[in-house]
Amino acid sequence: MASSSCDFVIAGGGTAGLVLASRLTEDGSQSVLVIEAGADQSGNLQVKIPAFYAANFDGDADWNFSTKAQKDLHNRAVPLNQGRGLGGSSILNAQIWGPPTKGISDSWASLGNDGWNWDSLRHFHDMSYTYPSVPESSWKTLGLRSWPEQKDSNPGPITTSFPNATHPIRVAWAETLAKLGYPMSKDPPVKDRENIHVLTNATAERVIFEEGSTKAIGLQYRHNSSTTTVIARKEVIICSGAIQSPKLLELSGIGNREILAQHGIETIVDLCGVGEGLQDHLAVDIGFEAEALERGTLPQDGSRMPFNEQLPINLPSPSGHQQLRMLLEQNRPKQDDLPDRELARASAFYRVAEKALLDPASPSEVYRTSLGHNPFESDPVNGERTLNPLPGTYLTLVGILAHPTSRGNVHIQSANASVAPVIDPKYLSNPVDIEVFAEHVLYLQSLASSPPLSGLLKQPLRPSRAISYMADLEAAKEYIRIRAVSMWHPAGTCAMMPAEMGGVVDNHLRVHGVENLRVVDASVIPVLPPANLQSAVYAVAERAACLIKSQYGLK
Template sequence: MVLSSYDFVIAGGGTAGLVLASRLSEDSSQSVLVIEAGSDQSNNGQVKIPAFYGALLGGEADWKFTTKSQSNLMQRTVPLNQGKALGGSSILNAQVFAPLTQSIIDSWASLGNDGWDWASVRAFHDMSYTSPHIPEASRGTLGVGSLPTRDNSIPGPIRTSFPMEPHPIRRAWAETFEELGYLMPTDPSTHGSVGAFSNLATVDPISRERSQAANCYLEPIKNRNNLHILTNATVERILFEGKSTKAIGLQYHHEAMTPSVMARKEVIISAGAVQSPKILELSGIGNREILAKFGLDTVKDLPGVGEGLQDHLVVDLSFEAEEMLETQDSIMRQEPEAIQQAITEYSSDRTGILTSSGILTYAYMPAVNLLSGDGHQRLRTLLEENRPKKDNAKEQARALALYSIAEKALLDPHAPSGVYITSLGQNPLESDPVTGERTYKPLPGKHLILAGILSHPTSRGSVHIQSSNTLDAPVIDPKYLDNPVDMEVFAEHMLYLQSLASLSPLSKLLTQPPTPSRAISHLANLEEAKKYIRLRAVSMWHPAGTCSMLPEEIGGVVDNRLKVHGVENLRIVDSSVIPVLPPGNLQSSVYAIAERAAWLIKSEYGLK
């Protein structure tokens, strides 16, 4: 039963929201309510079994967002899958737990966010998870020979592991990059680190089930008397005291009713980079002109709301693999015998192909061909020619501040501008290059994907409401590749990535000579790489930055305590506050932000 008031009311029971719920309810004197639009999917086998994450996309647990048509991607609309369930996107992502990098976190602080440098953030990142024990004999195959052993004496809620160890892709990946001089020398979180490594996965090392916010943060404490979780309830707007800017509660929709709940201390918005700006705008917080367009009264004129959207694009190159390589192709083709064998292995001793999403290796890489000579000069010229120029002084200040960070990373040979991953099997999310519709037709044989991610996009988009109707999805316009720098850097990465397929020992896992699974994915030169990117690039589902943690004078929405500028008793805690994307997958960043936010809140109110 939902009470009329709580100390803390949290909009969104996703990755960040459940971290907050767990930590804030540790003090039994405080009452906490979480309002989640989705349901509890924790017992869903497609959530539990790591390899089945793709089956969740487009279903009940997915918001099924799509972007506005993108002019630089052949006018395609791009699916932006986001979790709609307890645990949010942690229940449907590909389970990659990518390390943060010191240089990016330090850049958050450099933008005017005191207390958000690496020295301050790392402890909260580390307290969110438990790393697996790495036997000495496995260090070589994992490409983590110098990785220091973490202190797990106080285990974090999220359990991580190296699924499918040993698998030949791990050693081949590590040894190939070692020959190139790009094997990760130590902890990937070290300042300026580039190179290859085996990535952790949010898969429990014992049960081999997905480790996510609902089963790790919420399940152990869900019976606390001071914690209430309301599912299948959609937050509509923030309530304010009279005509003031003091937030006092939330209005939400549940079972054909539209009740309200009051917050004695704070309202916390943890609805994600797409939904959080929508809730703010529907509540009268945002650009005055946008609000007026839809007949909404302005509570706080905050033009940064919904602006600054960043996302990672990914492009895959698929190659025919040797028959001996264990991949997920037969599962993707729905072959009954293969499915039965995989289920038997998983059920009997938690082994086999179902224990992983198929992503086992990672590399943080600079654009090698742009580091020196003519390539380096070409990059410098592009960066100068495409430096942001805005008419609005506040927009220009924000754009230039963010651009300078990306520029520094792109020019630094010790900072990643791209991420490379492998995936065991053909792409089950393949889409038609014209319509964007997912029209996957499985190929025979075995395949290995080498995928490239643009880790430091200079382009920025937006998320804004399209009406005052709470049921309408917002307009999502990432403006992918809007800055020509992004296309140039991305194309160079894709050409370099393709060249890896011919290098031993990675090439030994592929048919010889290396043969693209589909003829269209052979890239002969830079222009063909650009054409292929326009045809094939899709979202990694890493939206961020739409309620950026920045000073208000340069277009920020929250301050360094994650409080909304000029509004009392209102914080935002989710990926929307991230001012600059980390190089890899977002979930480790969101856990770190939520852990630090909980500490900030508890410190402010003197809670246990």
């Protein structure tokens, strides 16, 4: 039940917001109100079971976002599914846990964020989850040479484990990659507390400021057709995600002055980085007809595709480094194309991506397998996503661009909080991305032809669609433009960086130029991890809770 005032008001009951609420209310003297636009989906089996997550797309648990038409994807608008409900996008994903690499974590610190390197963050990663135990009998099927027990690890609230490791695809996938030189790495509820209040189906509309100042004192929200204001005695914390957090800042008068003026919003703080720097992972899949297997056959019905069977694998780029160096040099941000303050931010981001792409030990792609045929395909003619499973038995290989150099933005298109923002990721706008991605997508065919994986597939290879035949890099590029979709990992739109570099929050996640206002979610992550995003969000939220507790002397 909402009160008229509390110590902390959290806008957004997603992954980060609930971590903060949990940690801050460990001190019984503190009261926290969480404002969440969606409902409590904790009883929904389609949320609890990983294989069913796609069944929630376009429903009540989904914001149903879509990007602007993307010029480099044949002007397709790409669906960007984001969770709407307690838990945020954690209720709408395949529950894959993959901490970021050391190099990417260290890059956050290199952008002017002291205390945000891997050595500092590892403790907060460990706080968030329970390290899984893996019996030696499962090592082979999981592609592990060993799996060390971490006896000194404290169990965190998120329980992690490997899926049931019995299907033949696991052995074939792991052994195929090992033969190609890519071995698997060794290491990859509090709602009943009286001091925590969670209000669902309530939409945050704007931050309230002390008259004549930049001090945040509360939050205005809409619930049951009425508008209410709650006062925050200590802080307002925005945890609405990479799409909604910049929207809420702009609706509150924090952002690019010119954009705010277009919608008649008074500028509280002119902060040009709000909504800029949007990054996301693109993914492309190819389905191949498979042989029936004695131990656990592959699904016949593509609409029941069990994504929880995915196995993430990081692979170095197959492209020649000299050619890649030239490509990166030719396409780095230029002063002629950008204003000075935008150039500083774009150049800093580009240097990080460049370092990762040129590091032989750093992945430029993530490969996965999925049992079954992917029914969510873009029509090759009109680009529309259709549910059209094919008959037969299939194995799908997926390639994900790990380090995109292209960045876009998300901005309000109205002063009305109920209107969705305009999302423009500018996918593949930097030519580096299509070149690197095309090599990897073409390499998926080589993987499918490599034993022992090839022994599970019908030979010669039979891709699920005619457009999946790729003879060369140009064909792979065209396939990407037709078929690439979002992996639903938007980040970076309220980047943690110094203000002079175009950042939105400082290294304590406080909004530049504003008192008592923080942003804690994927939007503050300045550089995407190479694979799944959720574990990084947990670590960011754990660290934020520690910083806030320290500032206020909380238990």
